[in-house]
Amino acid sequence: MIKWTCQYCGEDTTRVDIDYLVNTDHLSCVLKAESQTLANEFDHCILCGVETPYKRSTHIDMRIGYIEGAGQLCSKCYNQGSNNRHFTVPDWLVENTPNDQELGGKVREIYWESKN
Ligand SMILES: [Zn+2]
Ligand SMILES: [Zn+2]
Secondary structure, eight states: OOOOOOTTTOOOOTTOGGGEEEEEEHHHHHHHHHHHHHHHHHSTTTTTTOEEEETTSSSSGGSSEEETTEOOOOHHHHHHHHHHOOOOHHHHHTTOOHHHHHHHHHHHHHHHHHHH
């Protein structure tokens, strides 16, 4: 009879119930290894997809460029985002301009005005 061993903990799994095995490894050992691998993976930038310096296990308080509810940004995207200039479109303009194209024109006007 072939002896089974768990490749993670090295224990004999020959007599372990098949429900608790993945091939010849303990299911629990496989799951533990998987969650460790996952925790050691680096997060990718949600905008451009590059690998960030932060692991998935890194607490968000220790990160720069993490946007709650969205995810991690790389430093490049984060800097671009925070340098973004904003201009304000008043409520009344949106409410009183039912035509989207017209509204777009007016918004653009405000945009150029905000550049001056
Ligand atoms: Zn094991
Ligand atoms: Zn990025």
